[in-house]
Amino acid sequence: MEARIKNVMAAVFNMSPEQISDDASPHEIAAWDSLKHMNLVFALEEEFDIHFEEAEIASMVSLDIIAATIRAYAE
Amino acid sequence: MPQQEVTLKYSEILRRNAAFAGDLPAQRYRIALLSNVVVAHLKDLLEYELRVEEIPAVVTLGDYDNIVQDSAKSKDADLVILFWEAYNLIEGLQFKADLMDSDTVDALVVKVSTEIDFVFDNLKHTPLVLVNSFSAALFAGLSIGPRALDDLCARLNRHLGERAPRQARIVNLDQIITHLGVNASVDRRYLYSSKAPYTIAFLKAYAEAIKPYVMAARGKAKKALIFDCDNTLWKGVIGEDGMEGIEMSAATKVGAVFAEVQAIALALNRQGVVLGICSKNNPEDVDQVLRSHPDIQIRDRHLAVKRVNWQDKVSNLKEIARELNIGLDSLVMVDDSSFEVNLIREQLPQVTVLQVPESGHLYPGLLRASRGLFHTLSTTGEDRRKAEMYSEQSKRQADRVQFANLDDYLASLGTTLTIHRDNAAIVPRIAQLTQKTNQFNLTTRRYTEADIARMVADDHTAVFAFSVKDKFGESGVTGLCVVGINGKTATIDSFLMSCRVLGRRIELAFMDWLIEHLRCARIEQVKAKYLRTDKNAQVADYFDRCSFRLLEASEAQRCYALDVEAYRSTSAHNVEVIYGSADQERDGGSVQHVA
Numbered sequence: 001m002e003a004r005i006k007n008v009m010a011a012v013f014n015m016s017p018e019q020i021s022d023d024a025s026p027h028e029i030a031a032w033d034s035l036k037h038m039n040l041v042f043a044l045e046e047e048f049d050i051h052f053e054e055a056e057i058a059s060m061v062s063l064d065i066i067a068a069t070i071r072a073y074a075e
Numbered sequence: 076m077p078q079q080e081v082t083l084k085y086s087e088i089l090r091r092n093a094a095f096a097g098d099l100p101a102q103r104y105r106i107a108l109l110s111n112v113v114v115a116h117l118k119d120l121l122e123y124e125l126r127v128e129e130i131p132a133v134v135t136l137g138d139y140d141n142i143v144q145d146s147a148k149s150k151d152a153d154l155v156i157l158f159w160e161a162y163n164l165i166e167g168l169q170f171k172a173d174l175m176d177s178d179t180v181d182a183l184v185v186k187v188s189t190e191i192d193f194v195f196d197n198l199k200h201t202p203l204v205l206v207n208s209f210s211a212a213l214f215a216g217l218s219i220g221p222r223a224l225d226d227l228c229a230r231l232n233r234h235l236g237e238r239a240p241r242q243a244r245i246v247n248l249d250q251i252i253t254h255l256g257v258n259a260s261v262d263r264r265y266l267y268s269s270k271a272p273y274t275i276a277f278l279k280a281y282a283e284a285i286k287p288y289v290m291a292a293r294g295k296a297k298k299a300l301i302f303d304c305d306n307t308l309w310k311g312v313i314g315e316d317g318m319e320g321i322e323m324s325a326a327t328k329v330g331a332v333f334a335e336v337q338a339i340a341l342a343l344n345r346q347g348v349v350l351g352i353c354s355k356n357n358p359e360d361v362d363q364v365l366r367s368h369p370d371i372q373i374r375d376r377h378l379a380v381k382r383v384n385w386q387d388k389v390s391n392l393k394e395i396a397r398e399l400n401i402g403l404d405s406l407v408m409v410d411d412s413s414f415e416v417n418l419i420r421e422q423l424p425q426v427t428v429l430q431v432p433e434s435g436h437l438y439p440g441l442l443r444a445s446r447g448l449f450h451t452l453s454t455t456g457e458d459r460r461k462a463e464m465y466s467e468q469s470k471r472q473a474d475r476v477q478f479a480n481l482d483d484y485l486a487s488l489g490t491t492l493t494i495h496r497d498n499a500a501i502v503p504r505i506a507q508l509t510q511k512t513n514q515f516n517l518t519t520r521r522y523t524e525a526d527i528a529r530m531v532a533d534d535h536t537a538v539f540a541f542s543v544k545d546k547f548g549e550s551g552v553t554g555l556c557v558v559g560i561n562g563k564t565a566t567i568d569s570f571l572m573s574c575r576v577l578g579r580r581i582e583l584a585f586m587d588w589l590i591e592h593l594r595c596a597r598i599e600q601v602k603a604k605y606l607r608t609d610k611n612a613q614v615a616d617y618f619d620r621c622s623f624r625l626l627e628a629s630e631a632q633r634c635y636a637l638d639v640e641a642y643r644s645t646s647a648h649n650v651e652v653i654y655g656s657a658d659q660e661r662d663g664g665s666v667q668h669v670a
Contacts, residue, residue, distance in 0.1 A: 011086040014093050035115050038265060042116065042275045043086040054264050 002067055008047050009063070012040045025062045044070070085120075085275045092123040099131040104293070107149035109137035110158035113271035117158075117278045124282040130293055139270075143190050146197040154289065155198050157206040159191075161228050162214065163270060169214045172223035180227060188234045195240050203292045203452075204243040205285055208232050212252045213261045213272060244288055244452075251280050287447035297348075297427060297448040298405040299379070300340060301395060304354035304361055305574075306411040307431055308373065309333050312574060313360045314514045314610055324370040335439040337372040339446070344377050348449045349399060351380035353391045353408065355577065357514070357610065358383040385613045387578060388415050389422045407448060413547040414488075414579070421484055485579060485649040488545040492584055493653045497531045497538050504552045505540050508571060513610035515582070516571040517603070517617060535560050536568075541585065543576045550576050556589065565593050567603040570617075584650035586621045590642045592654070598639055605633040621645060 003017070009024065010017040013031040026032040032040075041057050044050075044066070050073045052060070060066045083091070104125065108117060118134040125132035135152070137145035142159060149155050162169040164187055172180070198204050209228035235245055252260045259276050266272040273281075290296055305312040310329045311321035325334035344350050350373065354361060361383045365375050380398055382391040388410075396403045404425040410416050411431035419428050429445055431438055495501070506524040513519065522530075530536040537558045543550040553573040559566040572582060593601060603618050605611075607630065615633070619625065622643045623635035 008086045011089040011093075014089070034269070035113070038113075038269060038271060039085075039089075039116055043084070043089070046085050046275065054268065057264070 001070065002063065004047060005044070005063060005066055005070070008043045009040065012036055012043050020063070022063060048073070082279065088123045089119050092119045092126065095123070095126040099126075099133070103131050103133045104154070104289075105152045106132055106134045106154045106156060107137060107145070107152040108134050108156045108158060109142045109145045109149065110160065111140040111142060112158070112160040112163050113139065113265075113269055114158050114273060114278065116271075116275065117273075117281065120275070120278050121282040121285075124286055125289055128286075128290065128295060130289060130295070132289075143193050143197075146194040150197065150201060152201060154203045154205065154292070155201050156285070157194065157204065159207060159209065160272065161209040161211060161224060161231070162272070168227075169211075169224055172227060173221040175223065180223065184227065184230050184234075187231055188238075191231075191234060192238060195238055195243065198243075199240055202242060203288065204240065205246050205288060206235060206239065206243055207246045207248045208235065210248040210252060212249050212257060213266075215257075242452075246281075246285055251277065251284050255280050284447075287450035288452065290448075291450050291452045295404075296451050297407045298401050299349040299351055299395070299399060299407065300343060300449070301351040301353050301380075301392070301406055301408045302340070302373075303408075303410040303412070303415065304352060304356055304364075304383070307354075307409055308337065308352075309364070309368075309371075310435075313364055314356055314574060315511055318363065318368060321364070321368070322370075323368070323372075329435065330370065332435045332438050334370065334372070336442055339439060339442050341372060341377065343446060343449055346449070347451070349379045349401075350377050351382075351395055351399075352378055353382045353388055353395060355385055355388070355574070356383050357612065360610075385577075388419060392419065392423060392426060407445065409442070412575070414545075417547060418484060421487070482649070488547075488579070488649065490543065490545045490579055490581070490650045491653060492541055492543055492581055492588070492650050494539055494541045494585070494588065495655060498540060499528070499531055501540055501552055502527045502531060505538065505555055508552070508555050508573065509569065512571045512573060513608070514574050515577060515614055516569075516608075516611050517567070517614055518569050518606045519571075519608050519611060520569050522569075530557060539589070541581075543579070543581055545579075554581065554585065556585065558589070558593075560596075560598070563597065563599040565598045565601045567601065570603075580645075580647035580649055582617065583621070583645035584647035584652060587644050587647060588652045588654070590637070590639060594639045594642075601637040601639060603635045603637070605635075607631055607633075 002022070006017045006020045009015075009020050013020075013029055013036060015029070015031070021028070026037075037057075037060075041052060041060070045052060048070050050070065052069065056069050060069055106121065108114065108121075115136055118136060122132045122134050135149075137149070140163070142157060146155065146157075164183065165171065175183075195204075209231045211222070211224040211228050214224060215222070232245075239245060255277055260274060261272055261277075262274045263272075287296070302308050305314075305321075309321045309323035310333055313321055322330035323333040323337065324330035340350055352361065358381075361381075362375075364371055365373070365378075380395050382395055384391070388408075392403065392406060392408065396406060402425070403423055406425075407427045407429060408419055409429045409431065410419075413430070416428050416430045419426055427448060429441060432441060502524055506522055506527045509520065509522040509527075527538065531538050537560060539556040539558065540552050541554040541556075542552050543554070550573070553576045555569060555571050556567065557569040559568050570582075590601065601623075603623055605615060605618060607615065618633070618635040621637075622641070622645075623637045626634045626636055628634075
């Protein structure tokens with residue numbers, strides 16, 4: 001799942017998946033501003049066919065948290 | 076590409092659009108997107124939608140809610156999109172509108188109308204301006220209640236209609252929202268948190284909806300709509316079912332769909348779209364339908380070009396383009412056959428191909444949705460006469476037939492011919508084939524089920540039935556050859572194929588196999604006949620092509636003989652032949668019992 005998330009992040013931030021580290025966050029990815037965050041949410045929702053709550057959207061600021069949030073929907 | 080069936084995921088669009096960005100030509104198509112809400116995510120979706128059509132689009136976003144000032148800075152753009160959203164004309168208008176007194180509403184209408192006038196004036200030299208109609212659809216719901224926002228939108232839309240300059244087009248936002256549904260269009264989370272009310276699905280649909288305007292502005296509108304005939308203009312196969320058997324009446328269950336399709340085509344024709352026919356058929360059959368079928372709407376006078384023959388459609392479409400003096404990329408072809416559709420897509424990717432959906436009721440919608448392909452920005456009388464001009468031009472030219480080399484394409488299909496001998500399980504289907512097949516039928520002998528059952532059981536008669544499979548699917552039992560055996564001589568009593576599998580060298584591969592099969596059975600000579608009918612002219616020279624010797628020929632028939640050792644293979648290498656199968660063995664066993 002992390003690989004799929006990285007692929008989506010890479011597409012949204014216009015990077016290659018290898019450039020996205022396991023602890024990627026807005027601090028180290030310059031392109032990760034609020035607008036791109038919205039795009040990321042849309043792309044992830046489409047990719048995993050889920051619909052995030054607003055509180056989740058606000059908290060999803062690292063690869064770990066994103067993966068955990070999506071995993072919670074799968075259960 | 077218009078033919079792509081699956082919509083791409085947003086992330087995939089982002090990826091592909093980034094890849095396009097690497098090699099755009101210096102001359103870009105500059106689009107300024109001005110809005111009073113956040114639609115930044117439209118940028119990639121719209122760029123991609125246009126870049127796949129080889130329009131090097133680059134979208135520049137205006138500042139948030141700064142349409143009037145930004146319009147003054149966007150004069151040099153090739154296209155300016157005004158994405159003016161009603162609910163954010165003032166903060167929270169969607170709920171404030173119902174509380175406003177009429178003076179306040181009037182003042183707001185005057186303010187926005189004045190801004191609209193400023194913007195239109197700023198853009199009076201911009202080649203193309205697209206402005207959204209104001210919509211309250213996102214907030215309307217099903218409830219009964221005050222609808223102040225609706226009224227406000229109606230007043231502003233009236234103003235837009237009156238003041239829009241010549242080169243402006245109004246994009247009907249309600250239509251897009253209706254098409255998609257409100258709940259699929261609006262993202263209420265981002266509507267409140269970020270003034271970004273629209274979903275990716277909506278913005279994809281929006282990009283698709285405005286594309287025809289850009290295509291027209293770039294001279295990429297399609298000009299001609301070319302139809303196959305059988306199961307495309309009407310239900311049924313004219314060569315098999317005859318005048319009484321085909322249907323296209325609005326009053327019948329199966330005909331209604333085709334009546335609607337013809338009407339949509341005629342409406343396009345009135346707007347200047349050229350209509351044509353490209354069909355594998357006997358020209359007399361199709362002419363008879365066009366002339367005298369009671370339900371036909373498309374007549375000869377509407378058709379600028381007709382290619383009704385047994386030549387491959389790739390060659391025919393090339394000739395059609397040449398005859399009409401337009402590019403192949405101006406053609407849209409409608410056909411029901413997967414074989415033809417894929418042949419054209421692979422050999423002539425410039426041609427847009429619409430395949431008649433298997434579910435007939437989806438067919439009119441498909442054609443209606445494709446009308447945008449033909450959109451032209453101008454609507455002068457000259458456009459309406461264009462169709463007639465093409466028609467005359469076409470009649471002046473009479474091109475000679477020319478065959479394209481299809482070897483590579485045919486080889487790529489992975490065609491398999493499976494032949495069964497004396498399979499009792501399919502006797503009804505075999506009898507039906509002899510009853511219904513007219514065009515590829517060498518002797519046109521009609522047999523009942525009892526006749527076929529008798530021949531299947533008879534040791535001196537071999538009944539070969541075959542089916543055809545390729546990467547697009549399986550045809551079922553579509554061919555038959557009945558061979559009488561007498562000592563060292565075999566006689567081809569019947570040979571026929573359904574028109575569904577024509578044009579793939581099946582008939583040649585079969586004969587290669589048959590002669591080899593007979594040689595192994597120590598047959599030395601094969602006799603064969605072609606019996607002429609009104610329908611089977613296309614196979615008049617079939618045995619000649621298979622290196623049979625012509626013994627005698629008359630108006631009614633041609634008689635042939637072949638010395639098996641002298642047979643020259645037709646080299647139909649694209650077809651793999653399989654003889655028999657487990658099923659056949661089992662069914663073959665049951666034949667013995669029937670016998």
